[in-house]
Amino acid sequence: MKRYTDAMQIMGGILSSTHVDAHQQRIAKSLLDQFAEQLNSEYVATLIEHDFERLAGVHFAGRVAEMADGEYALLGVIGLFEDATEAESFPVGAANTVAAEYDSILNDLVEQLPTMLLPEESSIEEVTYPDTVEGQLAFHLDSTSVAPDGSVYLIKRRVTMVGSLEIRVYPKDHNPPHFHVHSDSRNVDARFHLETLEFLSANYGRLAPKEVRQVQDFFSRNPAAHAALKAEHERLQ
Structure with missing residues (x-):
């Protein structure tokens, strides 16, 4: 994650990708697309260790972009709260009214994608779900x-x-x-x-x-x- 401001901590980076991870799991691109849409429509919580009692901030914007190896990355902009006032200004689940303000950061991340480190190759057979x-x-x-x-x-x-x-x-x-x-x-x-x-x-x-x-x-x-x-x-x- 790269920090973009000295006031409220605004961080940008790769939130997830379609690469096979250390647990031998892969996220479908369709899910990344859905999650990016959700990030741009409402304030989604940023949690510490996935604990809903430990709110760290919210996501401000998201975008899916193709990586150099043909896989896809979910890019995101996160705001980390420094006090309760900031948390009250961006309530989790409320309509996201600021996503467009972070287009420049997402554009910056897209430009950096070719230089970002890629995970080691891994092979896995992905389960398909019946179209029913x-x-x-x-x-x-x-x-x-x-x-x-x-x-x-x-x-x-x-x-x-x-x-x-x-x-x-x-x-x-x-x-x-x-x-x-x-x-x-x-x-x-x-x-x-x-x-x-x-x-x-x-x-x-x-x-x-x-x-x-x-x-x-x-x-x-x-x-x-x-x-x-x-x-x-x-x-x-």
Whole structure:
């Protein structure tokens, strides 16, 4: 990270990239694009050791740029708080109204990209997710987490698929209209309202509260997947 001012600490640098990391994990470029969009639309927290109780500052701007080796980097501008007044001026989750002011810093970082050190080469077979509602949900669950306030935020995409949840709609099912989130391996069958996405009940097993929130967030952010689910429900009724 490079420091740009002597007042409030404004730092610019590479936040992440599509390179395979030390944990043998790779972030998909699509996630970097989504995260850059989020950074430019709202103030995203900068945390100490990923601890929501230790807020250090916020991200002011982001941009995805191609690196010299053909991989992609998420460039970011971060403001580090020096006192409570600064924290109150840029509340986490509020609309980002200053992103455009940091275009010059992002341009500077793009120019520096060819000279930045690249990680050592590593090879890994990346898991692909089926292009279905179930596959998209598995990817979403595998690429997000939930903050203490209930908001869903992006994390790195895992290389190994840990999600075992499936979406199911049964023919001639009873009211209210609903869909099932099912897992054979975990012996879970939970019901969600088809329209409101409200968690209704679990026929057996249980979903963690964060999984409930992630399922709801997935369909809220993916209207096409939600529409496909409702169409399948209607077809089967």
